[in-house]
Amino acid sequence: MIREWMRIVNHQEIAEKTYLIELEGEISTLVKRPGQFVHVQISEQYFLRRPVSIADVSPVKGTITLLYKVMGDGTEALTYKQSGQSLDIVGPGGNGFPVHQQRGEQALLVGGGIGIPPLYYLAKQLTAKGVSVKSVLGYRSESDLFYVDEFQSLGEVQITTNDGSVGEQGFVTDALPPLNSIDYYYTCGPTIMLKKVKEELINVPGYISIEERMGCGIGACFACVLETSESCGKGYVRVCSDGPVFRPEEVIL
Amino acid sequence: MIREWMRIVNHQEIAEKTYLIELEGEISTLVKRPGQFVHVQISEQYFLRRPVSIADVSPVKGTITLLYKVMGDGTEALTYKQSGQSLDIVGPGGNGFPVHQQRGEQALLVGGGIGIPPLYYLAKQLTAKGVSVKSVLGYRSESDLFYVDEFQSLGEVQITTNDGSVGEQGFVTDALPPLNSIDYYYTCGPTIMLKKVKEELINVPGYISIEERMGCGIGACFACVLETSESCGKGYVRVCSDGPVFRPEEVIL
Amino acid sequence: MDLSINIPGLNLKNPVMPASGCFGFGKEFAQFYDLSELGAIIIKAATGEKRFGNPTPRVAETASGMLNAIGLQNPGVDGIIEHELPFLTPYKTPIIANVAGSTLEEYADVAAKISNGMVQALEVNISCPNVKEGGVQFGTDPELAYEVTKKVKQQTDLPVYVKLSPNVTDIVSMAKSVEQAGADGLSMINTLTGMKIDPRSRKPIIANQTGGLSGPAIKPIAIRMIHQVYKEVKLPIIGMGGIETADDIIEYLLAGASAVAVGSANFKNPAVCVDLIHQLPETLDKYGFTSVQEVIGGAHH
């Protein structure tokens, strides 16, 4: 993990209040797994960094891509940064999703809202290995949709929206495919969604990526800990450095 | 006095760490006298506004010109603002120099460092009325010189520098012209200089412009008060609203 | 959207007022907007005699805040009654006088004189950290706070709000003391004592050495103290400390304040109070509230 000023090479709105930002720098060469994140200093005005998942990596361009949604003042301020400017980034952080599945296996990706981005880089890696990927992507409404074409180019996609404006109305758990063919699932999204997914997919092995408010983002401050199930080791894990990806049976949501 | 976002139409370095910034807006139409100032919000990062004198006004362009020197973090941050951007300004503040002298009279302007700017607009107003203006301008060193040509186009100019790199070595008080011809003097600069000028010119009527740390800049918080001489009214004045220009006999420096 | 709030002696059309010492006696702000729009106005501290205050510099900038050590400069209670209040009384907004002093007698004297019908409530400043005598002692010792509150109550028929100092170990016991002494309400918080040293001069920037810290930097402390006091004391609270946005107002109301005062933000934006009043309905609506009343203490349910 390093700290560096990464150059913004692309920054655009791709859906309602949802932005793509592409950053050039050495961190792009250090990403080990999908599901890792970077810790973004928005400006001197914001005391804490913001964790944002790495949604894609381009080794050719030496860039990483982040997709973020405006959720508060910090992400709002981020939208004003322009291509050519630099951003103070620490990363890549965390361990991300393992990509151990074999050619011919089935993977199910379940993403909700701004939990969807890390699944894209994961989907690319899985399909590159010959794993067949099905995605269930949940959005609030039609105007919130992003990266649907990108996911579709990698496999079957099922969309849900809260208001039914596109795809199925309801939550991602209302649109899961038949589970018997799934070898592993991978999910990222709001905690309430993760809980439901964990319950519904109790019989499928999987990986859950979890969000928690962070201080340091590197494992030192213990802001982001999660209790682990009794069977698991020391009783807690740090989302930033032990995670953000965990086995569902490991952690208490 | 109003608060408005003024557009930066010109911003350039004119001497070492000394910048000219020209701002367009309604405040330019409200300036009553030379020696008034504006209260500048540098950015959200700086809690207090910075008082800066109005160095010139262009009624044609609808602009005011400020000349400022980098003295700390706030003025440093100001240098990064670019033409086209806007600045949050409150002004014009204070009462400034009276321009009551008559055609044919002599005025002496004594300015030190970043106290020189308000004297420029004053010199223009005085010469426009037919008053003859002599200026003594003190700088630290050659690289700090600014607006010498501008002052020279309005009258005789004597330069002093601390290191003697241009003009006379020493302080402004070392280079005062014969005083018998002077009807009024006007001075602005560091307090230590003002004290000396006040002493040296004890027999000449004059006006002193004073700097003090400010809170509100509009007369409400009493941060910027100065004790007045016993003979004078309520015992104190506010630099921001009763000043920044005072009669030397009025105030205790 | 109903912005009105009633607290003892004060029918406020909205909960926003300028804080004492940050608004002078209103005159300077009248050039920026109509003061009648304000929920109320808290005027600058009044002492028995006129005071010059501390030497300058009296202010310094800090991270998200400022220090001040004005030192209660004011024209004295008689001067205020004669020269300052006549300007303010025509506006359609209640005036709250900030009562200060170095001795119990001075508090009593000022309270008695200023209760002459020109103001609608008193705010007793037992928390000014910038004067050598009185002021902050009254605000850090529960017994002295009790005494001064009781004394002021005896001198006036106006509702008495006591302004608490945050420079204490136990804010709740301070609040309880003044409650027992008969206070009608609380004002929270005054400034925290701080210092800034200039590495160039190697001296404190403020001539008085220490000054009172205000601004957003202290908001978390104010919110915590109001939250604690609201749980233990029945008095209505006027909340203050670092308010700059309508969201900040909601936060104060949720913590337990019934109204709010805006202090140093007036120096950034002279129209901040009226701007916040105009933004408040939309902000309340955004968070699903239909009145100000409904928000008060919401973080405790």
Next chain:
Amino acid sequence: MDLSINIPGLNLKNPVMPASGCFGFGKEFAQFYDLSELGAIIIKAATGEKRFGNPTPRVAETASGMLNAIGLQNPGVDGIIEHELPFLTPYKTPIIANVAGSTLEEYADVAAKISNGMVQALEVNISCPNVKEGGVQFGTDPELAYEVTKKVKQQTDLPVYVKLSPNVTDIVSMAKSVEQAGADGLSMINTLTGMKIDPRSRKPIIANQTGGLSGPAIKPIAIRMIHQVYKEVKLPIIGMGGIETADDIIEYLLAGASAVAVGSANFKNPAVCVDLIHQLPETLDKYGFTSVQEVIGGAHH
């Protein structure tokens, strides 16, 4: 430029160390720079048994600062000795252990165990605002502070620095108490208790409701307290609170600190401590100093 400083038990090659709780046990920062460059390292609090700490969220952002309520999560003193210290001891920098507890006995127990030769000094944390029992009571009552200091001193031959809480009316009397109890030095300041409420959820953001405020927001309070204590107490002070720049370090030294600790700034810039150490010579020079020693207490001359 001479950056070295000697304070009881500690020969520091420079006055900069990471503050307790903001640096874990060093491992994570070792990937950013060589920890041997540090003046010293203050490790995370140790308690008698392992603690899980408070529920999450445990941090919230504030203006120029943050709130935290970690709640002394740590592997327990035995776990620290066994699993954490062995990583740190090879570095050429003194280690200061942060000793915490809920009872006098727990403090004593932790102090005794951790004085096993692996650390060079103890910092007694009587000021953690984020635990239900102990912690902050010891830090707000001069008699309890005396007791705990005395008790810890009895258990160890290491120099004992007592870390004071700023949440008190009278910091000087706290400092005097621990001086009388035999403390070798002071650490000032811990966090101020604060709260932030989310207008959307209408609840405090921190699950523990209150948290400790750190960052530049509190620097003026820390500087004021150190300035006050330096005048009245002879003990050397490790100063902390909002340090982000080399100028901040000068300000702390001028106020009276002999060394400084950098806390939450490590979260912004993981290399901040070493960056500051590298900037210090030039900054000292800029202000006309030729050593760190010369700056200490400079604002008092």
